[in-house]
Amino acid sequence: MKKMIQTAIPLFWLALSLNAQTVSTPIVGFEKKAFPAGTTGHGVGFVQAAKYQGTASAVSADSLTVSGASFSANAYAPSNGLPSHYIQITSGAQAGLVVDITGNTATQINVGTGDLISVTGTPSFVVRPHVKASALFQGNSSLSDYTDTLTIYNSDGSVTNLLRDSTSPTGWLDSGTFSAADSVIYPGQGFLLSTQGSGDFTSTGVVNPSPTIVPIYSGLVNLVSLANPSNGRDVQSINLGAGLSDYVDTVGIFSSDGNLSQTASLLWAGSTDGFLDSGTFAAATGVTAGGTSAILVNAGSSTTWTQPSPLTP
């Protein structure tokens, strides 16, 4: 098995390099990510295979219509209290926008009130199932029941804290109520794992060929991730600063040793200077944002990060 993993990853990268410019079919892959004991920040490098991809014939603030489509009614509707699928816009000015689906008819996909208000024209889009904590850690034997936790910081300022219980239907309990619980891990979102021992988890899916727009909220904990199943990229070249406020907003890169200390604290100094080390005010050089490591963004004003597709050279 170990040998298979060691060989599968190079095959994935071979496929990536061959198809990076002219990708027409999804690039399937997986990533086995190790973590030490303690607290570590992670993201998910793959998205789930698309259930549908096409072009909208009309878009309103709350829905998207595809004339001639034949979706099964509410096939993409939320389940168990969580959104099950999302739309990702793949063309136009809002390419990369991710929106939860609230329901659907044969030809119309509904979203939350005003969620598509910024989308104009008739863009192309995909429908994908969400990645959830339950699926990401399904059957994982390296977590300890009733000791290990997974933490997700939500867009409304709330915090989802899940406690591992492998006997629960989802593999997790709400750490407050001790009832079975689950959580969506959005594209580009990060999460924290606090574990008694070291271990690993495996993410599978396809490489997202589109950019992804990740929301950044003022005054909240923005734990994000490059969502790229690679070794990572220079923090100066991932477009993270584009929406940030000069000499105000900061970015923290975490250690991967389980202590969750910041190995780099960076201050955005505008498009000319890029990120500076916030202690020395020297240009931040050689700082890598891990492909599936969590990045902390502190923003004074709400904004977005349009992160490049993993296929972008």
Add this chain to the structure above:
Amino acid sequence: MKIQSKLDIMKIIPAILLGILLAGKNANAATVTLVGNGAGGGPIFVTSGLTNIDLGTRIRVGTFLDLSALTTTISAFKSGSSDYSATLLSLNNNFADLGTNVSNYGNVVQTGTGVSSSQVVFNTTANLAINGATAASYNVFNGNISNVTYSASIGASKNLYIWTAFNNEIAIVRNANGTGTANWFTPTSDLSGVTLNLSGLQASAGGALETSEILLGNTYDYASGSDLIALQAVPEPSSASLLALGGVLLVAIRSKKKAV
């Protein structure tokens, strides 16, 4: 949750213990970033004579514990009823510093002159063109305070202040209203950093200085370049008070002469 058996208890206890363990590790320490070098169009501190404050002079970053006492201290200094030393003593006794190199209170990260891990200082110079003048070198500060854990030090949702004292002069500022930039409050999460850029004292980027945020100090709000926040000295006795004092002395002398 209903605890049904010993097994349930045995499952819960390790979770609680781990929670305590993780809380004790303070793994989520944040960084407080300091921008006092005019970057981003922010103002800088100068003396009351609009000259440089020496490099190595300490900058205090933290929160005042008793705001009522702070108001009293500032009023007394402004009126001249409290001198520089008494005012400093009062401010010191009422202030909790970050960046003292004490666990949870953070370690200072700066480069330049007089830097230390236990206090923020004016550490560097910036070439700034102020009010249309030719660019000149000003002593300023920048850097950060790393490894701050708000919950275990000064607490969450506390207004952060910056103040400094130099050659018998003092200035105290804060950004409580959050116009211009986000306010300077300690976040509710120990994971979140906060940036204290003096540009937060302006109503908008490069805009007017908000005098309500400059608790002690004089403002010089220019149309171009960085604005200045001048330290404030204990006021000199006014001419009226000098005349009154003179009158009292005259009456005293006459009374003495009559008595003789």
